[in-house]
Amino acid sequence: MPDSDYSEVRKLHLFSQMEDAQFGALMRGAYVQNFPPQIELITEGDPSDFLHIVVSGAIELFSSWNGRDTSMATVRPVSTFILAASIKDAAYLMSARTLEKSRLVLIPSQDVRAAFEESSSFAKAIVLELAQCYRSVVKNTKDLKLRTSRERLANYLLRQKERSGSLAFDLALEKRRLASFLGMTPENLSRSFKGLEAYGVKVTGNHIVITDLDDLTRFAKPNPLIDDFSV
Amino acid sequence: MPDSDYSEVRKLHLFSQMEDAQFGALMRGAYVQNFPPQIELITEGDPSDFLHIVVSGAIELFSSWNGRDTSMATVRPVSTFILAASIKDAAYLMSARTLEKSRLVLIPSQDVRAAFEESSSFAKAIVLELAQCYRSVVKNTKDLKLRTSRERLANYLLRQKERSGSLAFDLALEKRRLASFLGMTPENLSRSFKGLEAYGVKVTGNHIVITDLDDLTRFAKPNPLIDDFSV
DNA sequence: CGCAGCCTTGACAAATGTCAACAAACGTGG
DNA sequence: CCACGTTTGTTGACATTTGTCAAGGCTGCG
Numbered sequence: 001m002p003d004s005d006y007s008e009v010r011k012l013h014l015f016s017q018m019e020d021a022q023f024g025a026l027m028r029g030a031y032v033q034n035f036p037p038q039i040e041l042i043t044e045g046d047p048s049d050f051l052h053i054v055v056s057g058a059i060e061l062f063s064s065w066n067g068r069d070t071s072m073a074t075v076r077p078v079s080t081f082i083l084a085a086s087i088k089d090a091a092y093l094m095s096a097r098t099l100e101k102s103r104l105v106l107i108p109s110q111d112v113r114a115a116f117e118e119s120s121s122f123a124k125a126i127v128l129e130l131a132q133c134y135r136s137v138v139k140n141t142k143d144l145k146l147r148t149s150r151e152r153l154a155n156y157l158l159r160q161k162e163r164s165g166s167l168a169f170d171l172a173l174e175k176r177r178l179a180s181f182l183g184m185t186p187e188n189l190s191r192s193f194k195g196l197e198a199y200g201v202k203v204t205g206n207h208i209v210i211t212d213l214d215d216l217t218r219f220a221k222p223n224p225l226i227d228d229f230s231v
Numbered sequence: 232m233p234d235s236d237y238s239e240v241r242k243l244h245l246f247s248q249m250e251d252a253q254f255g256a257l258m259r260g261a262y263v264q265n266f267p268p269q270i271e272l273i274t275e276g277d278p279s280d281f282l283h284i285v286v287s288g289a290i291e292l293f294s295s296w297n298g299r300d301t302s303m304a305t306v307r308p309v310s311t312f313i314l315a316a317s318i319k320d321a322a323y324l325m326s327a328r329t330l331e332k333s334r335l336v337l338i339p340s341q342d343v344r345a346a347f348e349e350s351s352s353f354a355k356a357i358v359l360e361l362a363q364c365y366r367s368v369v370k371n372t373k374d375l376k377l378r379t380s381r382e383r384l385a386n387y388l389l390r391q392k393e394r395s396g397s398l399a400f401d402l403a404l405e406k407r408r409l410a411s412f413l414g415m416t417p418e419n420l421s422r423s424f425k426g427l428e429a430y431g432v433k434v435t436g437n438h439i440v441i442t443d444l445d446d447l448t449r450f451a452k453p454n455p456l457i458d459d460f461s462v
Numbered sequence: 463c464g465c466a467g468c469c470t471t472g473a474c475a476a477a478t479g480t481c482a483a484c485a486a487a488c489g490t491g492g
Numbered sequence: 493c494c495a496c497g498t499t500t501g502t503t504g505a506c507a508t509t510t511g512t513c514a515a516g517g518c519t520g521c522g
Contacts, residue, residue: 044456065454072372072373088363094369185479205501380510
């Protein structure tokens with residue numbers, strides 16, 4: 001494994017406190033692979049052979065049922081995904097595909113479970129990571145159940161504004177994927193954007209400008225217990 | 232703490248592998264309390280002072296935003312709730328109220344975090360518990376995003392059928408709470424039940440009889456990656 | 463009995479999805 | 493560089509789903 005990948009992965013909360021020996025052992029068993037866009041890396045229902053780490057590119061997690069499918073999350077570097085399945089040695093609940101050309105580190109799940117048994121600092125890091133993941137999904141459920149699609153979009157835009165630190169930013173996702181992530185159709189998203197123009201949102205292609213933050217905020221009513229990443 | 236509570240709690244996966252000394256220390260700092268029905272035990276946003284364990288009764292986890300609220304889960308004995316917040320020392324994301332007269336064991340969150348630091352067997356149990364919780368919420372999100380409300384109800388009935396081991400069973404929740412849990416209004420639930428009569432569901436008050444399992448299953452299309460508790 | 467809360471029903475409104483058409487953006491091969 | 497086809501986004505018309513409001517029935521309990 002190239003040194004740059006090694007050190008990038010080492011910096012993750014999940015691994016940063018781990019003993020050198022344990023981390024080295026994990027990495028020796030790991031694979032580094034590059035994938036072209038639109039490759040299905042994981043199919044839901046399959047046994048979880050590897051813990052995945054995105055080093056560059058972007059990964060979409062999605063799920064299907066009865067001919068429908070929905071975007072569950074987008075994973076960006078540097079982060080892990082499907083940790084819970086690896087630890088539990090259970091089937092994947094979500095599928096994953098590359099959105100762009102992506103570079104992944106794959107750690108055999110059984111190595112992860114072995115390290116988890118041996119290293120208490122790793123076990124502790126996993127606890128914090130899983131607690132964070134759990135809380136993210138709970139917040140997402142609240143977003144879905146308590147808000148209309150237009151409100152979800154408005155709050156999504158405010159979160160993106162926070163992330164970018166600017167009132168003007170580009171959408172990180174194609175609109176069709178954003179629509180699916182927010183739990184609506186592309187047509188509905190298109191109309192929701194139109195509807196938010198009245199509250200100071202200007203859309204040009206995938207470029208967004210918030211022209212009246214107060215107005216949008218009054219409409220969106222963002223809440224830390226749903227919208228703050230860190231809470 | 233009464234011996235019967237002590238041993239009930241001890242049996243939970245979360246504590247069963249823990250060293251006696253550590254478990255004893257946790258229990259010495261714990262409180263046992265009885266609550267009447269309809270008491271709000273936890274308000275979302277508050278700091279997480281205690282890990283809660285239901286020993287008897289039933290607890291509803293719910294969330295509110297902008298004047299709306301939704302039922303997130305029902306917790307039945309013997310189980311813990313809000314573990315993630317306790318571990319992360321973060322604010323509660325959900326509120327909790329008793330549905331019935333309930334008996335709870337409350338363990339100060341800082342004791343839980345101390346035990347988590349000291350006991351690697353406890354840390355490992357927490358990992359498995361959180362991974363399970365995470366996967367449950369992911370399944371719930373799939374249910375919400377991929378299915379219509381009537382499909383969610385149909386699959387809910389099939390899950391209850393599995394739990395009860397019989398084609399005839401009583402609903403464990405008031406219908407209004409079930410509606411909220413499934414993400415719909417009571418009126419819509421009422422009509423969804425009506426709609427399922429055509430697929431072999433007989434409803435009398437809170438008593439359900441599935442008269443044509445094949446037909447209902449064909450309609451509901453249950454999927455282990457959404458509906459199986461253990462997966 | 464009489465009240466209060468829950469459930470159901472009907473009528474209606476709002477939100478969201480579907481389908482079809484078209485425009486705009488993108489990538490590929492000539 | 494352009495022409496072409498493919499994909500994505502938008503728009504309109506319409507259907508379906510879901511929510512809202514109001515009324516009435518049922519049930520349980522003081």
